[in-house]
Amino acid sequence: xxxxxxxxxxxxxxxxxxxxxxxxxxxxxxxxxxxxxxxxxxxxxxxxxxxxxxxxxxxxxxxxxxxxxxxxxxxxxxxxxxxxxxxxxxxxxxxxxxxxxxxxxxxxxxxxxxxxxxxxxxxxxxxxxxxxxxxxxxxxxxxxxxxxxxxxxxxxxxxxxxxxxxxxxxxxxxxxxxxxxxxxxxxxxxxxxxxxxxxxxxxxxxxxxxxxxxxxxxxxxxxxxxxxxxxxxxxxxxxxxxxxxxxxxxxxxxxxxxxxxxxxxxxxxxxxxxxxxxxxxxxx
Amino acid sequence: xxxxxxxxxxxxxxxxxxxxxxxxxxxxxxxxxxxxxxxxxxxxxxxxxxxxxxxxxxxxxxxxxxxxxxxxxxxxxxxxxxxxxxxxxxxxxxxxxxxxxxxxxxxxxxxxxxxxxxxxxxxxxxxxxxxxxxxxxxxxxxxxxxxxxxxxxxxxxxxxxxxxxxxxxxxxxxxxxxxxxxxxxxxxxxxxxxxxxxxxxxxxxxxxxxxxxxxxxxxxxxxxxxxxxxxxxxxxxxxxxxxxxxxxxxxxxxxxxxxxxxxxxxxxxxxxxxxxxxxxxxxxxxxxxxxxxxxxxx
Numbered sequence: 001x002x003x004x005x006x007x008x009x010x011x012x013x014x015x016x017x018x019x020x021x022x023x024x025x026x027x028x029x030x031x032x033x034x035x036x037x038x039x040x041x042x043x044x045x046x047x048x049x050x051x052x053x054x055x056x057x058x059x060x061x062x063x064x065x066x067x068x069x070x071x072x073x074x075x076x077x078x079x080x081x082x083x084x085x086x087x088x089x090x091x092x093x094x095x096x097x098x099x100x101x102x103x104x105x106x107x108x109x110x111x112x113x114x115x116x117x118x119x120x121x122x123x124x125x126x127x128x129x130x131x132x133x134x135x136x137x138x139x140x141x142x143x144x145x146x147x148x149x150x151x152x153x154x155x156x157x158x159x160x161x162x163x164x165x166x167x168x169x170x171x172x173x174x175x176x177x178x179x180x181x182x183x184x185x186x187x188x189x190x191x192x193x194x195x196x197x198x199x200x201x202x203x204x205x206x207x208x209x210x211x212x213x214x215x216x217x218x219x220x221x222x223x224x225x226x227x228x229x230x231x232x233x234x235x236x237x238x239x240x241x242x243x244x245x246x247x248x249x250x251x252x253x254x255x256x257x258x259x260x261x262x263x264x265x266x267x268x269x270x271x272x273x274x275x276x277x278x279x280x281x282x283x284x
Numbered sequence: 285x286x287x288x289x290x291x292x293x294x295x296x297x298x299x300x301x302x303x304x305x306x307x308x309x310x311x312x313x314x315x316x317x318x319x320x321x322x323x324x325x326x327x328x329x330x331x332x333x334x335x336x337x338x339x340x341x342x343x344x345x346x347x348x349x350x351x352x353x354x355x356x357x358x359x360x361x362x363x364x365x366x367x368x369x370x371x372x373x374x375x376x377x378x379x380x381x382x383x384x385x386x387x388x389x390x391x392x393x394x395x396x397x398x399x400x401x402x403x404x405x406x407x408x409x410x411x412x413x414x415x416x417x418x419x420x421x422x423x424x425x426x427x428x429x430x431x432x433x434x435x436x437x438x439x440x441x442x443x444x445x446x447x448x449x450x451x452x453x454x455x456x457x458x459x460x461x462x463x464x465x466x467x468x469x470x471x472x473x474x475x476x477x478x479x480x481x482x483x484x485x486x487x488x489x490x491x492x493x494x495x496x497x498x499x500x501x502x503x504x505x506x507x508x509x510x511x512x513x514x515x516x517x518x519x520x521x522x523x524x525x526x527x528x529x530x531x532x533x534x535x536x537x538x539x540x541x542x543x544x545x546x547x548x549x550x551x552x553x554x555x556x557x558x559x560x561x562x563x564x565x566x567x568x569x570x571x572x573x574x575x576x577x578x579x580x581x582x
Contacts, residue, residue: 014486018383025380026397029455033400035423036412050421051429094307101304105297113305120316122507122567124515126536127560130326130543130553131319134335154311161308186300215406217518222544233407237522240411248415255408266403270396273403277459278466 040064040252047248060249067250068257070243075228076235079145083220083231084213086149091156091209092202098155099164100190104176121158125218133222147223148216152209160205163279167201168194204276207269211262232258323553331550344554357530358538359558361446365534366513368450373457373509374502381464382494395465399458407522413452414439414523439524442531449519449532460505467501468494499578507567514563535559 039047040063041056068074102114136147155161171194179189217233224230230238236258243251266273302309327344331337348355384394401409416423419437428435438448475493484492495502517536520526526533526541535555543552 015386015388018386018388022380022383022388022394026394029397029401029458031423032409032412032416032455033404035416036408039415048421051426052421052423098305098308101301105301105304107298107301110301113309116312117308120312122511122563123316124511124556124560124563126515126539126556127323128316128319129539130549130556131322131335132315133544134322134549135314135319137335151311151315153307154315155308186296186303190304211403215404217407218540222540236407236411240407240414240522245415245418251411252415255411258408259404259406262404262406263400266400267396270399273399274395274462277462 036252037256039248040256042249044247044249063249063253064257067239067247067252067254070247070250070254071235071239072227073232073235073254073257076230076232079229080214080231080233083145083148084210086145087152087213088206088209090149090152091160092206094153095156095160095205096164096195096198096202097190099161100168100194102161103165103168105186117158117161121162129222136223142223143225143229144223145229148213148219152213156205156209160209163205163276164198164201166279167198171197200272200275201279203269203272204279207265207272208276210265214262323556326550326553327557329550331548331553333547333549335549337550340550344551345558347551348554348558354530354533354538355555358526358533358535359562361531361533362514362516362535362559365446365450365516366510368447369453369513370506370509372450373454373460374505376454377457377460377464377505378495378498378502380461381468382490384461384465385468395462398461401456402458405456407518410452410519410522413448413455413519417448417452440528442528445524445528445532449516449523452519453516460509463505464498464501467498471497496579500580503570503574503578507570510566510570511563514559 038054038056041059041061042053042063043056043058043060046053046056046058046060102110102117132147133142136142141147151157175193176189179193184192215233216231217237220231220234221237224234227235227238236254239251239254326335326337328339328341329337330340330343380398384391388394417438419425419435419440422435422438424438425435436444439445471494475497476489479489479493515536516534517540520532520534520537521540524532526537536559539552539555539559542548542555
C-alpha cells in the first residue's frame with residue numbers, strides 16, 4: 001500500500017518537473033515577443049535605460065505612425081501581399097497537379113524522375129542561385145516579381161509535391177477506376193474527383209507557403225533592387241541598416257506590424273500547420 | 285486485340301504522367317539542371333555581372349584555397365555553426381518532444397507556443413534578437429545582471445557572435461520539436477508496457493525504446509538541419525554583416541558578397557560548388573552510416 005502511494009507520488013513529482021520545464025520553455029518562447037511590443041512603445045530616451053523599465057513609463061503610441069512613415073511601408077505591404085498571394089496560389093495548384101502525376105501514373109523513367117525530385121530537396125539554394133539570376137537577367141525579369149513567382153507555378157518545390165504525393169497514395173485506386181469506367185479523362189478525374197478531396201493537404205501546403213513567402217528574404221534581396229518594388233522584409237532590413245539602433249521604438253513598431261499577419265494566420269490555421277509537419281516528418 | 289489495348293492503356297498512362305508532371309519537369313530542367321551545369325562551368329571562368337567571362341581553368345579554386353584568406357575562414361565558420369547548432373537543436377528538440385509525449389494536459393497549448401517562434405522567424409524577429417543581444421541595453425544582459433553577471437557585448441564580440449546566432453536559431457526549433465513528438469507518439473505502447481513489467485526505469489525506457497525507435501525521425505531532422513544550417517545567411521547579413529572580424533561570415537554570405545556585390549559571378553559559383561560538394565559529402569557519409577544506427581521497420 002505504502003509502496004503504491006510512493007509510486008504515485010513519484011509520478012506526480014515527475015509530472016510537476018515536466019510542467020515546470022515546459023512552462024520555462026514557454027516563457028522563453030513568448031518573452032522576446034513581449035519585449036518587442038514593449039520596446040515598440042518606448043521613447044528613444046527610455047530605450048536607452050539600463051536597467052530597462054519592463055513597462056514603459058510613457059506610452060509612445062506615436063512610434064507606430066512614425067515608423068510606418070519612415071519608408072513607404074504601405075507600398076511594401078501591397079507588394080508583399082501581391083507577391084505572396086500569387087506565389088502561394090501557384091504552389092498550391094501546381095504542386096498538386098505534379099504530385100498527382102507522380103502518384104497515379106507510370107511511365108518509362110517515372111521512378112527516376114521521382115528520385116530526382118526527392119534529390120532536389122537536398123540541393124542547397126546557393127548552387128542554382130547565380131545562373132538563375134543570370135537567366136532571369138537575360139529575360140529582363142530582374143527587379144520584377146516574376147523570379148519570385150514563376151518557380152512557384154513550376155511545381156512549387158519538391159517538399160510540397162511530396163506532401164501531396166503522400167496524400168494521393170493514401171487514396172484508394174478504385175476512385176480512379178470508377179471515374180475511368182464512367183468515361184472521365186485523366187484531367188477530369190483530377191479536377192472533379194481528386195481536387196475536392198485535397199482540401200486538408202492544400203490548406204497545409206497553402207499556409208506553409210504563405211508564411212514562407214511572407215518571410216522570404218534572400219531571394220527578394222537578390223531580385224528586387226528599386227525601393228518601389230521592396231517587400232516588407234527587404235524594407236525592414238533597409239530601415240534597420242539606416243536607423244541602426246538609434247530609433248529602436250519606431251523600428252520595433254514596424255516589426256510588430258509585419259509579424260501580426262503571420263501570427264493571425266497561424267492562429268486561424270494552426271490545425272493545418274501541425275498536420276503539414278506531421279505528414280512531412282514521418283515515413284520519408 | 286487485347287494486347288493492343290494494354291499497349292494503348294500503357295501509352296495513355298505515360299502521356300498522363302508527362303502531362304501532369306510537366307510543370308515540374310520544365311522547372312527542373314530550366315531552373316535546376318541548366319543552372320547547375322552553367323554554374324559548374326562558370327566555376328572555371330572569370331565571369332562578371334553579365335555572366336560572360338573567359339575560361340581560366342582552376343584559377344578560381346586555386347584563389348579560393350590559397351589567395352582568398354576569407355574562403356577557408358568562412359567555410360570554417362559555417363562548419364562551426366553546424367557543429368554547434370545541429371547537435372544542440374536535435375537534443376533540445378528530442379527532449380521537448382519527449383516531455384510533450386508524456387500524456388500531459390495542455391499539449392496543444394504548448395505545441396502552439398513552441399511553434400510560434402518558428403513561424404515568425406524573419407527579418408523582424410532577427411532585428412528583435414539583435415536588440416535583445418545589445419551589449420549595453422539588451423534584455424539578455426539585464427536578466428544576467430539580476431543574478432549578478434555582467435554580460436558580454438554579445439554580437440560585438442568575435443568569440444561569441446556566432447554562438448549568439450546559434451542561440452537565436454535554437455529559439456526557432458518548434459518545427460523539429462513537433463516532428464520529434466509525432467515520431468515518439470508513433471511508438472507502440474506495448475513496448476513500454478512490457479518494459480514496465482520487466483521493471484525498467486523511465487530512464488532505461490528512453491535509452492532502450494524511445495531513442496532507438498525514434499532514430500528514423502532523428503536521422504530525418506539531422507539531414508534537414510545540416511543542409512539548412514550550411515545555408516545560414518539572413519542573421520549574419522542583417523545583424524553583423526559577417527563581423528566582428530569576419531567571425532560570423534558564413535559561406536553563403538561570402539558567396540552573396542562576391543556574386544552580387546562585387547559582381548564576381550565565376551568566383552561566386554566556385555564558392556557555391558564548394559559548399560554543395562561539402563554538403564553532399566556529409567549527407568552521403570551520413571547515409572552510409574545510417575544503416576548502422578537508424579532503425580528500419582520490417
